[in-house]
Amino acid sequence: MSSEAKIRIFPDPILRTPCQVVRDFGTVELTRLISDLHRIMKKQTHGIGLAAPQIGSGLQVALVDVTERDPKGQKLCLINPLIREFWEETTSREGCMSIPDYRGDIKRYKRILVEWHNEKGRKLQKISEGIEAICIQHEVDHLSGLLFIDRVASLKRDLLPRKIH
Numbered sequence: 001m002s003s004e005a006k007i008r009i010f011p012d013p014i015l016r017t018p019c020q021v022v023r024d025f026g027t028v029e030l031t032r033l034i035s036d037l038h039r040i041m042k043k044q045t046h047g048i049g050l051a052a053p054q055i056g057s058g059l060q061v062a063l064v065d066v067t068e069r070d071p072k073g074q075k076l077c078l079i080n081p082l083i084r085e086f087w088e089e090t091t092s093r094e095g096c097m098s099i100p101d102y103r104g105d106i107k108r109y110k111r112i113l114v115e116w117h118n119e120k121g122r123k124l125q126k127i128s129e130g131i132e133a134i135c136i137q138h139e140v141d142h143l144s145g146l147l148f149i150d151r152v153a154s155l156k157r158d159l160l161p162r163k164i165h
Contacts, residue, residue, distance in 0.1 A: 096147065103162055
């Protein structure tokens with residue numbers, strides 16, 4: 001990745017490719033990838049999450065930052081994230097920077113237990129709730145080659161064009 005990294009748009013095949021587990025921490029490649037994710041996500045006005053395949057990398061790395069929408073949320077850099085437990089299903093409206101013209105109603109969980117590694121390889125876990133939990137689930141899907149449109153119950157009924165402001 002580099003300063004030329006940019007958001008990949010569907011149907012780019014990397015968005016459908018499951019990512020590889022990060023095994024080496026503290027490398028120049030991993031540091032650069034995380035930096036690129038931060039830089040690109042910061043440019044997006046409404047972005048609350050970004051996964052490595054969205055900028056062309058096949059590694060299991062994602063950022064989540066819902067702090068502007070939820071003061072209890074945290075800025076998270078998730079490496080090799082796994083959702084270990086989940087509670088209480090909900091439906092919410094989602095969009096994606098890689099499918100910029102659409103939003104859809106998606107079933108997710110309101111509360112999850114997520115486990116991941118940080119940039120140094122230390123294993124962490126937390127219970128996330130609300131928008132943070134939903135965003136983490138969205139980004140973990142990206143790392144598995146899934147897109148939010150794969151979870152839309154009815155494409156005709158629940159996938160809607162974004163309104164132009």
